[in-house]
Structures are given as structure tokens and as C-alpha cells.
Amino acid sequence: MTTLQDTTIRKLNAQEKIPYDLLLLADPSVVAINAYLSSGELYVMEQDQQVIGLYVWVKDGDTLEIKNIVVHPSFQGKGFGKMLLQDATHRGRINGYRRLCIGTGNSSIAQLYLYQRQGFEMAAIIKDYFTTNYQEPIYENGIQCRHMIMLEKRLS
Template identity: 70%
Template structure:
């Protein structure tokens, strides 16, 4: 974990900066779908040695803010960066006055479901057949077809 000390702070991507699609595509395999939520959302990045190694996207909806995408470069996975991003998103949402933060993931995303719940998110709903209806190609993770979106939420006090 000592390498985390070298990581710069998480910052909002400025409008003139290139969108890190390479990372966003790790969490969402469709550029078309990503492009539907980027215009109304804020992109936050984490850098190490002037290279973006992680990203998350926040979209506001009423009294809730949603993490639309969260991804860590595979080289940096398993080092606590996903946890750090979730904590940063929750803190930003709380400071901005939001009462709830939510995130959706696939039924086949075992590691993500575990991480989100360990960070205080609870399963709130299941959107059946979301991924089969919104994505042209089938998605498989952990030997399981990703069909349903699991929505998780956390209350921000």
C-alpha cells in the first residue's frame, strides 16, 4: 500500500481534457452507452506519475447522485483504489448536499458487488434484462452472462 502514497488526489476532469475511454470501457463495453451519460455528468480521475489510472463518473438526479461508471487500470486493481474512488464519490456527494448515492452493476460482477457492499451500499433493486436489452453483444463475466442490473444505494448522513 505504500505506493498509494505516491498517488495524486482525485480531481475533476476539465472540459478541454480527453475523456479516458480506455478506462471507461473496462466498466462499460459500449462507447454509445457511455456517450449517453457523459454530457450530463462529471468525470473524476486519479493520476499517478501524470497518467490517469482510475476514473469515475457522477450524474445527479434529484436528491440522488449516481456513479455511472467506475474503473481502475488492471495494473492497479486490488490495491484499494476502487475503495478510494467510492469514498471520494460519497464524500463529494455528501458535501454537495445529496442524501443518497447509488451505483448499478451486472448480476455477473461478483467482485464489484462485494466491494460496493463492503463500502456500505445495499441492494435496492434489480432491473431485469437491462444488459440484454441495452447492449448489442452479450456480456460475460466470471463465466456468467450479464443480464440484469443490480442497483445499490447508500444513504449519506
């Protein structure tokens, strides 16, 4: 049985292997992933020494932006995504950041629900973000992912 208490979240060390298999579940572009990994920090959620989730954030002044957040499909729907967002919120607060931002596609219905339940509010829409920045069309829930919806949460 999998429980939230059996998990740990920690920053991935530079010498450790990057879990591209998970990163690619949330972002199909290796180029985009490598771009934000080069300036961001990667936090992994582990259970029994297996990475089951992660998030990557990039710092910009007093703001943190989560660029990638994902839970392995076999662990989804059990509260692990919520736990990752709570960890990012906590780390951001104790490190003095004022805002935590996250973007998702217009077709990402479950993610929009989760982020708003965790205190994020819609802040902006970047029109045609996914059709401009990704070569292959992305579909979720039978909807083409075209626009980036930016959400933010105040930390202070």
C-alpha cells in the same frame, strides 16, 4: 512501488482528453458512455500524471448515481476502487446529496463485494437490462451479465 498516498482525484476539465480506454473497460458501449458523459461529471484518479482510475456520476435531484467506475487492471486489488468510492461518498456528502447509487451486473461478483463493503445496500434489480441495452452478450466470471443490480448508500 504504488501507494494510495501517491494519488490524486480531481474533476476532469472540459478541455482535457476523455480516457475512453478506461471507460470502455467498465462499459463496452461508446453510445452509453457518451450519453452519461454529456450530463455527468468525470473524476480521474492520477498517479505520476497518469490516469489510473476514474468514476462518472450523474445528478438527479438529491441523488447521485455512479454510471462508470474503473481502475486500470494493473492497479486493481490495491485499494484504489475503494478510494474512488470513498471520494464519491465524501464529495456527495459535502455537496448536500442524500443518496449515492451505483448499478452493476449480476455477474460482477468482485464489484458487488466491494460496493457492499463500502456501505451500499441492494435496492433493486432491473431484469434483462444488459440483454436489452447491449447488442453483444457480456460475460464475467463465466456468467452472462443479464440483470442490473442497483445498490444505494445514504449520505445524510
